[in-house]
Amino acid sequence: MKLTRRSFVGGTLAAPFLAKSGFGQARGSVLRVIPHADLKNIDPIWTTAYISRNHGYMVYDALFAMDQNLKPQPQMVDKWETSADGKTWTFVLRDGLSFHDGKPVTAEDCAASLKRWGKRDAMGQAMFGAVESVSGRDAKTLEIKLTRPYGLLIDSIAKISSNVPFIMPKAIAETDPFKQIESAVGSGPFVFQKAEWVPGSKVVYTKFAGYVPRKEPTSGAAGAKIAKVDRVEWLYIPDPTTCMNALMSGEVDYYEQVPGDLAPVLAKAPGVKIEVLDPIGSQGMVRFNHLVAPTNNVLVRRAIMRAVSQKDALAAAVGNPDYYKECLSIYPCGSPLEAKTGEELVYPSSLDEAKKLLKEANYAGEKLVILQPTDIPITSAFALVVGKACRDIGMNVDVQAMDWSSITSRRAKKEPVDQGGWNMFPTWWIGGDLLNPMSNASLVADPAKAWPGWPTDPKLEELRTAFANASGAEAQKKAAADIQARAIEIGTAVNMGIFFVPVGYRDNVKGMIPSPVQFFWNMEKVSA
């Protein structure tokens, strides 16, 4: 090739930009990840934010964890036993557990951590309702004494999603549960590098050399947690198109939540793979307000539930049929407690049946206010689809657009709609949050403890108590099915079905773990 003056000058000027190693990226085993959200705080007990939960899984370990079949398995615990009356549980910690500051993990650390978690988490509060004391019998033996047998003890401390009972050093775990912790010292497979944390942009974790993994193979949140890269960088990129471009150009290795409309583009991009790792998906729901007309009428709620077609809603919200499925069970389809009870009240969807119910309810044209979170595309679409269905059956619908933060305060209002109240708001949960009736917020029917919507139904509360006290898988499954039937009967929420959010990654990234929650241990970058 002939070297001209122009090509020489051009090449010289472009040289700094063309370096392939390029663009300032560090070498070595670094996994660059675009997380689903920005890590705004580092206390996974103080907040239920999923991104803080994922941070927790990086930094902390837990006594028990859910495997890929969503069954609890020991994690920090080596062995455990229950007294004959079922009221005393002892857990012996496995050898080699230490915090990132080098101090050994003790039973007192575990006791303090469980107590803090029990003051914030719904399942934790339910569990601590049966707890007499939690203490360290010795350095490695944790003892939980109950006032009555509690069938969900292991399920509670093994819960997979927010809030996870992560184990922290006692001094940190004694922080007021309503105040953020300031230090993120854990005993998990990665160390949080606080000095490199730039909220809104970057979070850095490095491999914890002192972590001793379990011998069992990795399975969901359980088994061996082996950090196979030296460093994990979460690079928060707010714009989905920029995320897609960054993955296509190889500037990042992993994109945790690929929007459905970008998935086909990435699927065709060279060197990029798209895959659904979450086996049970996320469930959309539109919550009813039981205090305010017209949704304070059970027949109106049933009419709306009958009018809404999951298929239409999911097609509008998600689009690609590969990434959604109809599921009438309030426990995610494919999860252990999936049930079919009560389905006949909502399926098949029918506008004619819904109109009959509305007539039976003596609906007189009262305004139905639906809150629409415009900054969350999927749930925003749910609000619009439900609004359309309600109009189709003759309701006077007012869909009010606002951001999610506004909804979180607006939904706390119990006043009638003409005084700032509301009737319905859409939201979604990962399947891991809905595995049982104790972790499903929409099923609480005691108005003093209930999620906004405030259903009052002693029978549903009795059924939940029965579930909590049930022992054995069959008894729990039966109790869960009864709860589902009752929840649909009284209309706690419109079940919008299941959707899946795929991950995108460079084809040299291996070791992803199928789970409702994103984990980064076991993942590695292999040479081409």
Place this chain on the structure above:
Amino acid sequence: MLIFILKRILSTIPVMAVVALVVFLLLRLSPGDPAAVIAGDYATAEQIAKIRIQLGLDQPIYAQFVSWILRLLHGDLGVSIFSNLPVSTLIAQRVEPTTMLALTTIVFSIVVAVPLGVLAAAKAGTWIDRAVMVFAVVGFSVPVFVLGYFFIYGFAIGLRWFPVQGYRSPFDSPADFLAHIALPTVALSAIFIALIARITRASVLEILEEDYIRTARAKGQVERKVLLVHALGNAAVPIVTVIGLGIAALIGGVVVTESVFNIPGLGRLVVDAILKRDYPIIQGLILLFSLVYIVLNLVIDIAYTLLDPRIRY
């Protein structure tokens, strides 16, 4: 002059006080509750109330305002509700990318736009003039995110000359800095090039009608000197005004560019804070932006006296 500057500096105090009051009240009166966001979906009303107490949001608005102002007077902008980090730290982390983007944009815009404007004025009515004005209209009309994606697709993904996203500090690696800042700078400059070129053209055209320009030409002054010294020099006041306001707008208003190119700057910080109702960050940033506007206006006013000796304060 010194008295003028002192007066202007002192006048920032009541302006900032009014800004502080208005921002504080607007935030507190707008819907949204950070405690509810923090508490999450499982939280009971009692739990949300406890968080509000921890955050001090249970206090009357006037008490919250007084507490904030007292801390502000001690140079303490407060602590982010969500990250628990000092607002000053969060702002410090973001100032450099935004400042660098603003500087490169304004420098690039001036370097391109002023010659274009002068050229258009000198060749008024010709195809060159029309071409520059067409470019200006396009620069105004095409949204920055469209240009940004276009550049990314062409130069980052297609040709692989530049990275798609991110920011590197010039103090760490000048080459990486230039590679990362090039595309956002060019994308963001389009509108400023259009604006400055149009203002320059209009100002220079007006000056070219003046008697002293005719005199300069009559005396045999070369056209280049007439344009650059006599015309441009005297047309500088409106151009400097536009440039100054452009810098101010860039400091707080580049959120779209920052999002498209994933630059962790102040624009994104304020939008994230608004979406989460992180009051201390919003308050701190709006005060900062107000201060930037005030200081830049002062600098522009002082610059007038240097550019036009007739202006005296």
